[in-house]
Amino acid sequence: MSIKIKAAGVTKVFASRTGPVYAVRNFNLAAEEGEFVCIVGPSGCGKSTFLRILGGLIAPSSGEVTLAPGGAQVPLQNMVFQEYAIFPWKTVVDNIAFGLEMRGVQKAERQEIALDWIRKVGLAGFANSYPYQLSGGMKQRVSIARAFANNPEILLMDEPLGALDAQTRVVLQEELVHLWEGARKTIIYVTHSIEEAVLLGDRVVLMTAHPGTNKSEFAVPFERPRQFALTSTPEFGQLAYAIWKDLEGEVKQAMEQQL
Amino acid sequence: MKHRPQFNVETRDRLLPIGFPILLLLLWEIAVRLTWLDARFFPAPSTIITALVNLIVKGELLGKLWLLPGFISTGDWAGVLKVFAEGHLWISLYRIFAGFVLGAVPGIALGTLMGMNRTIRIALEPVFSALYVLPKIAILPLVMLVLGIGEVSKIAIVGIAAFFLVLFNTMAGVRDIEVIYLEAGRNYGANRWQLFRHVILPSASPFIFVGLRLSLGTALIVIIAAEFVAARYGLGYLVWFSWQTLLTENMFAGLIVIMVLGTLFTSGLHALERRLVPWQREERRMPMDASEMQRQSAKS
Numbered sequence: 001m002s003i004k005i006k007a008a009g010v011t012k013v014f015a016s017r018t019g020p021v022y023a024v025r026n027f028n029l030a031a032e033e034g035e036f037v038c039i040v041g042p043s044g045c046g047k048s049t050f051l052r053i054l055g056g057l058i059a060p061s062s063g064e065v066t067l068a069p070g071g072a073q074v075p076l077q078n079m080v081f082q083e084y085a086i087f088p089w090k091t092v093v094d095n096i097a098f099g100l101e102m103r104g105v106q107k108a109e110r111q112e113i114a115l116d117w118i119r120k121v122g123l124a125g126f127a128n129s130y131p132y133q134l135s136g137g138m139k140q141r142v143s144i145a146r147a148f149a150n151n152p153e154i155l156l157m158d159e160p161l162g163a164l165d166a167q168t169r170v171v172l173q174e175e176l177v178h179l180w181e182g183a184r185k186t187i188i189y190v191t192h193s194i195e196e197a198v199l200l201g202d203r204v205v206l207m208t209a210h211p212g213t214n215k216s217e218f219a220v221p222f223e224r225p226r227q228f229a230l231t232s233t234p235e236f237g238q239l240a241y242a243i244w245k246d247l248e249g250e251v252k253q254a255m256e257q258q259l
Numbered sequence: 260m261k262h263r264p265q266f267n268v269e270t271r272d273r274l275l276p277i278g279f280p281i282l283l284l285l286l287w288e289i290a291v292r293l294t295w296l297d298a299r300f301f302p303a304p305s306t307i308i309t310a311l312v313n314l315i316v317k318g319e320l321l322g323k324l325w326l327l328p329g330f331i332s333t334g335d336w337a338g339v340l341k342v343f344a345e346g347h348l349w350i351s352l353y354r355i356f357a358g359f360v361l362g363a364v365p366g367i368a369l370g371t372l373m374g375m376n377r378t379i380r381i382a383l384e385p386v387f388s389a390l391y392v393l394p395k396i397a398i399l400p401l402v403m404l405v406l407g408i409g410e411v412s413k414i415a416i417v418g419i420a421a422f423f424l425v426l427f428n429t430m431a432g433v434r435d436i437e438v439i440y441l442e443a444g445r446n447y448g449a450n451r452w453q454l455f456r457h458v459i460l461p462s463a464s465p466f467i468f469v470g471l472r473l474s475l476g477t478a479l480i481v482i483i484a485a486e487f488v489a490a491r492y493g494l495g496y497l498v499w500f501s502w503q504t505l506l507t508e509n510m511f512a513g514l515i516v517i518m519v520l521g522t523l524f525t526s527g528l529h530a531l532e533r534r535l536v537p538w539q540r541e542e543r544r545m546p547m548d549a550s551e552m553q554r555q556s557a558k559s
Contacts, residue, residue, distance in 0.1 A: 057442050078446060085443040089461035089538045098457070100448040130538040150447065 003068065004052065004154060004186040005031040010063035020049075022211030023049040029205060029214075031186055033070075038074045038197035040247065041207030042213070042254035047190045048082075048158050050212070053155050054188060057170045057223065070153050075099065077154040078191045084139045086131050093118060093127040095142050116231070117145040121175065137168035141175075148179060149191050153202030161196065166190045173199055180199045181225050194243050199231060200218050206247055208256040216246055302508040310508035311515060314347075319497070319559045320516065322346030334415060344492065348516060351486065351494040354410065355478045358417025363474060366425030371459065373426070374433025387426065395420040396475070396484045404487060413485050420481045422473035425467065432466025433459055465539055475524045483517060494520075 007030070012023040024046035031037045041047045052058040053065060055214060069076050076100060086095045093114045094101075100110035117129050121141040131139055140160055147155055160176075161169045177200055180187060193195055197204045198220055206215035218239065222230055231238050269339060284304045290296040291303035298306070314320040322342040330338035343349040373380040399416050406412040444458040486495025494517050501509035530538075 052442075055446055057446060075448060079443070080441055081443060083439050085439040087440060087443070087458065087461070089464075089536070090457075101457075102448040102450075102453055132538060146447070 001237070002033050003030055004033040004035070005029065005068075005188065006064075006066045007050070008064045010050060010053060010060050010065060012046065012053065012058065013040075013061045024060075025213045027207070027213050029188075031188060033186055034184045036180060036189065036200060036202045037234075038191060038201035038204045039207060039211055040191060040194055040197045040243070042209050042225075042247070042251040043192060043256065044254055045207045045208050045209055046210065046212035050135070051079070051156050051158050051188060051190050054154075061253075061254045067154060072153070075103070075150055075152040077156055077248070078150050078152040080140075080143050080147045080155065080157040080160045082159040084131075084136075084143045086139055086142045088131050090121060091128050091130055092134070093144050095126065095131070096145045096149050098146055099152075100223055103150075113149050114145075116150040121145045128205040130168075135168075136164055137172060139174060140164060144176065144179070148183065153186065155185050155187045156159075157187060159191050162191070162193075170228055171194075176200060177226050194240050194247070195231060198236060198240050198243070199226060199228070204243060205245065206250075209250040215250060218243055218246075219245055298508060299505070302511060306508045307511040307515065310506075314497075314509065314512055318346070319347060320348050320512075321381045322349060347492055347494050347497045347513070350490075350492045350521075351482055353415055354413045354482050354485075354493070355475075357423050358414040358477060358482070359478050361414065362418035362421030363471060365388070366470065367423045367429050370426040370429025370467075370470075371433050371463070373457070374430040374463070380430070387423065391423040391427065395481050399485055399489070408489055413482065413490065415487055417478045417481055420477045424477060425470040425476040428465060428466045428470025428473070432463030436462045436464065450479075461536075464536050465532075468528065468536065472525065472528050475528060476521065479517065479521055479524065491511040514527075 008028055010027045010029075011025050013020045014023055015021075027046075027050055029037070029039075029050075039047050039050070047056060052061050053235065054067070057079075067076055087098070089100065093183065096117050097105075097110040097114035100113060115127060118124060120143060123138060123141055123145070126134065131142070134142070140163075145159060147157075161172050164172065173196060179233065180200075182253075189197070189200060194204075201220050204218045204220060207213065208215045220239065222236070287296070287301070288303050288305060291298050291301060291306075302310075309322075318324065320343050324342065324346075326342055327339060330336070343353075369383075373383055395416055398419070399412070402416050402419070403412045406415055419543065432508070440458050440462060441454070444454045449457060483495035483498070486493035487499045490496045494513055498510050498513040498517075501507065501513060
C-alpha cells in the first residue's frame, strides 16, 4: 500500500481583531491508498478547515499537504459538503453530472454515468427533479452521487450526514459503507459522531479542542462488508466508549471555550 | 362539521376579480348618463371604447395597416417601416424594447463584474449610486442636447433607466451567492467561465429578473414622459395631444393601451422567469386571510 495523502505540520491562522486565531495547529495525517480515515473532534476544532485545505479551497498558513496522483485520467479529489451544496438551479441528473461536465465529458456519456449513479443511490425517477423537490436525505444522496460519479481518487467528506435526522442518517451510513466497499477510494471523512466513525472507518483520528491538533488514533478492526448490525455488538460499544473516554476532556474543554 | 363544496369558493375567487371591475365600469357609465359625472372630463366607458376603436380604424394607434399589402407587393420596405413608425403603439414599443435591451445587457455584464470584483465595485459604486438616484426624466434635456431630438435620445433615456436598475440588482444577486456553491464549483474543476456560466449567473438570475421587471416598468414611465415633451408619435404623445385638444376620450383610450401594455409586460416577464428560473417554482403555501381563518374555525 502506498501513501495517498500526507499532511505534515498543517497550521491555519486567521487574522482577527483580537489577534491571530489558530484554526488548526500542527496537524499531521497520513492515509494509505484505499483507506477510509475518519477525523473526529469536538466542534470548532478545525476539522472542516483541515478538510478544506486538503480540498484546495483554503491554503495552509504553514505545513505541507501532498496528495499523490495515481496517474489515471480521473480527478484527484472531490468534496462532499455538509450543507449538500448541490446546485438548486440544476436538476438531479445535471447536478450529479456536474464534475463530468466541467471536465468536458460529452453529454451522452455523462448522462449515462449520472443515471447509473442515480440508480445506485436509489433516486430512480428523480433524475429531472430540482433539489427543492427533494428531502434532506435525498439531497445528500445527490451530493454523494455527484462525488462518486466524478470518480475521483480521493473523496473528502465534511460531515456529510451531519444535517440529517437520526433515522435517515442510519440508512445513508449503510449506503455509504456499501458504496465505498464497491469503489475502495481513499476517503477522509470528518464527523463529530464517534459511532459513525467506528461504523464507517478503517481508522479514527482524534483531534484536540481548538486549536485542533493530533490527539490520538484508533484502528477499527471490524470485518467488511459492514452493516448497521455491527453497532449492536459489544466490541463496537467498547471501542466507541474507549474513543469517547479519550475525547471527553477535549469536548468539555471545547464547551468551556464556547462559554 | 359540514363541508361546503370547494368549487364554491374557487368560483367566487375567479368571478370576483372580473365582476367587481365590471360593476365599477357600469356605475361609471350610469353616472355619466345621469350627468352626475362631467362627460367632458370623464367620458363614459362606452365613449372611450368607441374612441379606441376609432383610433385603430383611422390608423393612428396601429398605423395605416391597410397600406401594408401595397407596400409589400411593390417591395417598398421604407413604406412598410413608415406605416409602423406612424402607429403610436408600435413606435412606443420599439423605443421601450430597444432601450431596454441596450440598457439591460451592459447592466447585467457590468453588474456581474462589480459583484465579483471588489476593486471595480468600490471604484464604480459611488458614481453609479449618485447617477442612479437622479430621476432619469430630469436628464432628458441633456440627452437630447447630446444625441439630438430624434429616436436615439428617446431610446437612450430608456436604456439609461434600465441600465442602472439591472446593474444594481445583478450586483446584489452576484454578491448574494452562497460561498458553498462557489466552493463546490471550484472543487469540481470549474474554470472562471464555467463558474460564471454554471454557478454565478443562475444563482443571481432571480435578482436579475427583479431588475428586469423593475426596469421594464420604469421604461414605460420614462418613455411616456419623454413622448409628452419630445415626440410626434407614441402613446405618450397621444395622451398629451389629446389633452391639449380636449379630446378626453382619446386620452383615456391612450391610458387604457398603456395600462394593458404594463400588464402584458409584467405577465410576460413572469412567464419568461418561470421558463428560465424553473428551480424557484416552489409551491408556496398561500397565506390565509383573517376572514377565511375565522370561517374555518367557526365551522369546526
